[in-house]
Amino acid sequence: MSVGRFINCAAIKAAYVSSFRQTFHGAAISAVRYKSTTPQSEDPLGMKIIGGPRSFINKLEFLEPKLEDAIPIYRVYDTEGKILDGTQDPKLSEDVLHQMYHSMIMLNTMDEVMYSAQRQGRISFYMTNYGEEASHIGSAAALDNRDLVFGQYREAGVLVWRGFTLDEFMDQCYANVNDPAAGKQMPVHYGSRDLNFVTISSPLATQMPQASGAAYALKRTHPGLCVICYFGEGAASEGDAHAAFNFAATLDAPCLFFCRNNGYAISTPAHEQYRGDGIAARGSGYGMITIRIDGNDVLAVYNATKKARQIAIEESRPVLIEAMTYRVGHHSTSDDSTAYRAKKEIEEWTSGDNPINRFKFYLINERQCWDEERDKALAAECKKQVLKAFTASEKRKKPSPSLLFTDVYDDLPPNLVKQRQEMVDHLGKYSKHYPLDDHEPV
């Protein structure tokens, strides 16, 4: 049994579409914090075994997960941007709305240019965020910019929102001298201390228990802040995900676990990733407050994240958010997804449930604060800025080869001093065989 992810399966898709429920604030939280109020004397064994009172039944009954019991998906506006329940519209200011939309377009434009750059051999690798713009921007906008972010690799929109510049994005992708990590990682492995975005690493889900621990630490040193941890539905299969949920829950860590369920882990569709009701169904098993949301609905993402943040901080506990979305692009530049999914499926999502268009329609029709003319101008302006940064970034030198040895430790131990000298001596003799002209001096 799985949640609405079958390719071209109309029946399941219909079920997905029809099961929305608009809830917010108090109404949404039906799971009670599992801390028993039963005095020890009334059920001492229960307290020891399961930490709470026990009830008994005399019928032999197994619990069976049923498709119709799938957790419904919270959404605020429909695929045409039309508000479904007025009480759910957070009525954000035009400035905020414009900033959100601008971020989504900028992200999308940067993705297009950088993807092409890789195809042209100008950068080695790239991952786009197509289809997930609403998840990034909606959640980022609901946080405090001091909340620490642990990402997986497809959350560039969070950085866009927080102010990571186009130069910074591209300098990392081009691995040039301006990259604070001296080009040590593959493209899209961004990080920013100033923006409280922990540097991305390639292994999946490793950031998750780290987020739990960081939240625990920050609870003690910076009360009033939380941690948000982004991960995909594929990464949620890793042992680290289980560890993260269990630790955050048992140790009362104010961590938001934001699952981007985009339907695919490279070529593996979600229905091959799990048999249960997605990731959200796991939350209660850990004692976590959980919600499933429409990840392509900026306002749903915003509302849920904002509320989740409040719960996490006020009650010192983790919250699980599963954002249902769709990975429109390929997994990366090393992937051609038409090898495992129909082009038609991609087109259906792009036209039928497009996060950028849905938000645009909301702005135009519900808030009357946007129009097609401004839209065209924004697209042109974004393209111009992106190309300008791109051209400049491409021209910059690569870091000095000596930086190979920095930051292994806080200082250079004797073995690395020796090895660095060996490398320098080698380059002195064989310089013409290395692209030293592209780099700052050794």
Place this chain on the structure above:
Amino acid sequence: MATHNLTRVVTGLAKKNLPACLLKRTSINSFVVTKRHATHFKFYPDPPPIDCGPTEKMNLFQSLTSAMDISLSSDPTTLVFGEDVAFGGVFRCTVDLKEKYGQDRVFNTPLCEQGIAGFAIGAAVAGSTVVAEMQFADYIFPAFDQIVNEAAKYRYRSGGLFECGKLTIRSPCGVVGHGGLYHSQTPEAHFAHAAGLKIVIPRSPIQAKGLLLACVRDDNPCLFFEPKILYRAAEEDVPVGDYTLPLGKAEVVRLGHDVTMIGYGTQVHVLKEVAEMAHDELGISCEVIDLVTITPWDEEAVCKSAAKTGRVIVSHESSLTGGFAAEIASTIQKECFLNLEAPVERVCGYDTPFPHILEPYFIPDKWRCFEAVKNVTNY
């Protein structure tokens, strides 16, 4: 001092005072008492360091508690956690710390080593000083990815924007007499290959306290492996105050000029005894070096000694192939080639998992090391 199996026959009432594990019935009224092998080493206590203030008799686990106590009291961000640490720990290393510092700072985690490591890394990245325990070094492997792919690489991959230098993972390791495959390992070689980590193995309570405090305060993620057989067996006059010992520095624990013997942890005591035997029975003067830090290791001190004596033995409990002695031997033969009078000898566990009842035959005991001294001086 190792003693051989002692057996004697006891009858009737006499057996009542003996623990059941030592008794084997041979007839209706007779029992044979078998005493298991005593330890394979003799512990050589050190005098306390000068200028470190008043001392107190402490065994290894008590000296570790003292180190953690000092870290918790001097650094308000310090957290101590792992499986079962709250009640004092399965080896009593964290006794009374929860009572003294509170459950938010000294606490149990769920049973999940990858979670302990990941959680610890995150807490360190967020600015807390973290002392995380892996209950046995044999169980550290679920955390291998977090330690090798994350902790070791955090600073490098972010250009120093983020790092987990405040992380120390401590774990009981080593031969204990009856540990078998899964309560005897010292995994230093597996982790030595991950640049960015520091790995430290103390030989004694005085060393352990100073080194643990040094690891805790070092700005790099550290693995601290504690030879569990020394927890009770090793007792010294340990300074009660705050002191650290340097990381990355080997220590010559016995001066000599004929043979260099290098080891760490419990094996240092085995080598010290071998040095006495070599002196008494062969007239050979052995220099014994405690490596102390596995990575980054003190090449200079080791090569200085190797160049002086020309004859080297490296010995560790862990298996031979791919063990850390291979790294040391390789460097010595490169740096001291012309000074060597004999090939570098390695006396290590065999290339098998750790056996239980066959442990005495597996470990690099004093007789195998003694034989190596003969080999290296008779080349």
